[in-house]
Amino acid sequence: MRLSGKSAIFALGLLLSTALPTMAEPIVVKDVTGRDVEVDVPVKHVILGEGRQIYFLAALDKENPFQHVVGWRDDLPKADPESYAAYLAKYPEIAKLPTFGGMKEGTFDIEQAVALKPDVILMNVDAKTATEEAGYIEKLAKVGIPLVYVDFREKPMENTEPSMRVMGTLMGKEKLAEDFIAFRADAIRKVTDVLEKSNPAKPVVFMERAGGYSDDCCMSFGNENFGKMVELAGGTNMAKDIIPGTFGAVNPEQIIASNPDQVIITGGMWEGYVPGGNWIGVGYGADAAEAHRKLENLTKRPAFTGIKAVKDGNIHAIWHQFYNNPYQFVAIQQIAKWLHPDLFKDLDPEATFKELHERFLPLDYKPGYFVSLKGE
Template sequence: MSGVAFAGEKVKVTDITGRQVEVNVPVERVILGEGRQIYFTGALDTETPFKRIVGWRDDFQKADLDGYNIYLKKFPEMAKIPTFGGMKDGTFDIEQAVTMKPDVIIMNIDAKSATEESGYIEKLSKVGIPLVYVDFREKAMENTDPSMRLIGKLFGKEAKAEEFVKFHDAQIARVTDTLAKAKDLKKPVVFMERAGGYSDDCCMSFGNENFGKMVELAGGINMAKGIIPGTFGSVNPEQIIASNPDQIIVTGANWELYVPGGKWVGVGPGADKALAAKKLSALMQRPAFTGVKAVQDGNVHAIWHQFYNNPYQFVAVQQMAKWLHPDLFKDLDPEATFKELHTHFLPVDYHSGYFVSLKPGL
């Protein structure tokens, strides 16, 4: 992975699964396995984030409507990028991919088993299209830095990727270093509800990865850690009542295209915070949260769901640390951190609205 590649040089890169893949770098034509991968491509191709993208999955608009519209306003050409189905749901079209003449396809690791079962890698290999895996979701805290370095190598933007990694790690250290020095740290029990209100089911959550891992980094105890064996899963209402968490954090986004008029909490860029707080409060009326300590104390918060699948998780870790340990982190400003990220790395301006709390003053 070291060294600088020259134009048109064929190199072997190692993807996040340990596969060695031959790719002509820097790549000029890229297919994104998810539209939301613009979160990391935009951090490297800051001036022209869509210049390499010849095709992408159609999830960006549905999963992050506010973010999509912000990008669309500045880069209207993105509406013309061809879209295709996903590997996981079997709607990916190899023939369509071949016509796009990509130098590489970048897939998220969660599509790996479906990709292998359908023989996509072999089929793509026969037509000379390499596929690499990145991961910002399954083991995000472990794989974000190597994923960014891999994309930097592919794009010929290794120095920029290294700059991003340095910023990412320094911002997490602002939390972990402070916690390490804290004496007699009392860690609150935190229930993370994944996409609360998206459906009537209660309640999706996280095991020891993703937002579950972010809770631990932020100085909390993830309530579902011992209940959910993998990254994602569910807990039943009785378990929440029995655990009586000190803090509740619900993930949300603008999912109007998925669940029109739903009970989800629409936090995200430019969100209406008053409406989000109202919807968050309504979610706490469900039986699973009746009489729970966090609700009685007002320690209920909502955070942008898409932090679960992009390299900006350090912002979430900072915000959660501020909620869980307000005295320790009174001088930490996650909004300022996110603004700085936008200023130095991202192609669009920062819009507030990613966090909401029912606790006065937070």
């Protein structure tokens, strides 16, 4: 069968569109700081300014989130060794990826970064001051390398959605980014809609950041990050009027005087940072019995003397890295279940996290992210 002239041209165009790779085109994206940045998209070569940025990159590439990564910061193996080991087992080539130090620490090697010829460098917004002081944006611009800021830590409840949209645009995965955002929003509404309808009393919650990581007591959160998650989950964040920013500390006397109803401690497997430390090793596939033992041990500190949460057994631990990735909605669900067990008896944060893995992430789900003394 012979094709007409128009049909032949259409067929040739269709063949070329499927046979040729997608050509990058320059567009302007607005990062979370409000900067307009010109980038050729979809990007093919990316430097991750923090290794844990793989958490959100993975949500946009279930097959191989590392396929466009040409370098990354060296924090993931120490900050989250279980997740790193799981990714390494599935993608052994990541062991050969060039690594960088941090911008804030002054150990980022800009000459190495330029040599890798990235299409874009992703940087967390908390490194903005150090990046500007070192003049890195201008230096990179001279060689045609754009830098884009994202944020899942300083103001995650405000910046997660725009950060995911920026990432979707950069990677040519806009639809997938919107699917993730919708999934996240729906998971949060399963908490906030119930609370709005029921309007329960709000327990006072002390949210301890990385308890047992050091002998000092106690790091916590202001009115953002885990502090904001507590509020969304139907609690009152004890430190919100004490800590003016996202992160800070409270002293033991303030905890005792506040007499919190609930205590939630963030933890991780931090043997690489603090060998043999008192931190609570929750996370991907963690040993729940050992995490329970270490959680109970932390209740014996002077700061917890006589407080209501200890008396009632309302002491819990949660994966620290929820503070630095777009999966915070799982933490919000779990915190709500701890604070209001009757209201949320049918809510299953584990099932939510498992569905996230099945729909979006390249790793199989493994439990171990939460532990509690309540009823145990």
